Amino acid sequence: MKVDLWTILPQEIWINILGRLPAKSVFRCKFVCKSWGDMIEGVDFSESYIPKPCLCLAFGHEDTGYEVYDETCKPLFRFQLAQPAFTHKHSCVVIDSVDGLLFVWDMSRNYELIPCIVNPMTREYIRLSHLPIHRFIYGFGVSKLSGQYKILLGDRWKPRHVYTLGPEVLLRSIREEVKTCRLDGNGDAKFLNGNLHWLADYPDLVCCFDLETELLTTFSHPPRVHHGYRGRIYGGYGLFILEDLLCLCDISDDLHVVIWRMNNYGDANSWIKEYIFDQQPYISETGRPNILNYVLPLKVLENGDLLFTVNTDKRLFIYTKDADAVETYGLLQRSTFCSFSNIIIYRPTFRSLKSMGILNVGSSSFY
Structure with a gap:
């Protein structure tokens, strides 16, 4: 007599079993059957699954895209975002990772920079082509109390706009009381403790932008x-x-x-x-x-x-x-088109962009 373990074991047991697997194995389990796929993409599993952190590396090649390595430098998997028509070149630049979501610049179509949010484990991504593109200050993080995922955009002189991920396009200009705090060098803002940080050279300080209040403070380095x-x-x-x-x-x-x-x-x-x-x-x-x-x-x-x-x-x-x-x-x-390191520590998650109410979510290729 054939026994269906899926019907015998409660779902919390399956979540415990699958939660012990490496991220790539869990991804494959999504396609065993619809029940497993729904469970893995569900809130209970995505919030409980804590895989080991990985090295996430992007490099510019039209046939390869993004690549994720484990801690022994062995490749785990690759993924690539769907390219728009008439793509001339393709460059992949990883900026940061928060809760398993990647903030990347996907460069294509005559080197046009397109900011994107990607979850390679769910194969979901969204292009944010409607955002104003600034050359210098940019960062991705989540506010401490409301749990909103936000992107900070700015130029060499100050942060200019904040974009909040969600069902609607919420793009706001930074409040007038944010003073000039010129960026030192050509870099991105680092996320920690609900804040984004970058170095300024005038005045010579560390800038700290609170994603909850959207206010700027500074301290010495x-x-x-x-x-x-x-x-x-x-x-x-x-x-x-x-x-x-x-x-x-x-x-x-x-x-x-x-x-x-x-x-x-x-x-x-x-x-x-x-x-x-x-x-x-x-x-x-x-x-x-x-x-x-x-x-x-x-x-x-x-x-x-x-x-x-x-x-x-x-x-x-x-x-x-x-x-x-x-x-x-x-x-x-390495990225062919980038002079900086273009590598981050990444911890995979099955958090779904669609479950966050985000519209126009695309599907990346995973291999």
Whole structure:
């Protein structure tokens, strides 16, 4: 007699079983039958499923699209957004990831930038071609109390617009009381604790934009260690999030890498030096990283070692504190059209864009 386990075991047991699988296996389980597909895309499973974080890498190639790696640098899966007609070139740029949703720039049709929100695990994405495109400040996050997902857009001088994801097009101009806070460099805003953060060079501060109140505050960052023209060219000064803490990387004139960590969020007196190491410009025989510009820390490993990459280099590196040494960890692809690292830590989820009431959701190809 054939036994149908689906009807015998309650749904919470199946959720517990499937929740122990890797993200790619869960994705395949969606297509076993309609019952499994509905369960995996349901609220109970999507909110309880907590897979391991991954490295999400985008690179510019019209036939490849986006690629997701596991922590051992082995590719998990690829996905690609449907391209508009008359596509000339295709570039994929990952900006940030929040709750398993990716904020990306999809560049196509004569290099036109199109911001998109993507969930590769549900194969859902939405193009936000109606948004005003600014060249500098842009970020993605979720407000702390209302739980609204928002995108911040701006130019070199200040944030200009906030877009709220939802059933309606909610695009608002930033309130007049937001003062000029010119962006230092060409970067994006980093999300942490319900706020988006970026570095300003006038005044010389860390800007903090609250996604709930849509108000801007500032606090001080550590003193810079590079000075003058050579420091600006061969050094780098970048803000990032590492293990849910606000961090800052600075490179001195003589190529000392200094990584600061803010121990108490918002307290400018709590910056401490977490990592300090020396490197020289790239020499192919030694395999040393080229840190002539920006270092992007990605993850602190269980033993305290630092996983990082640098712009324009296709490798991942590990800095070992005990040995005070840098070694190559793995080789990844790079975006042809981007000079920055274009890589983030991504944690897959089955949160559905359609369940958020978002309209005009497209379906990406997954392979």
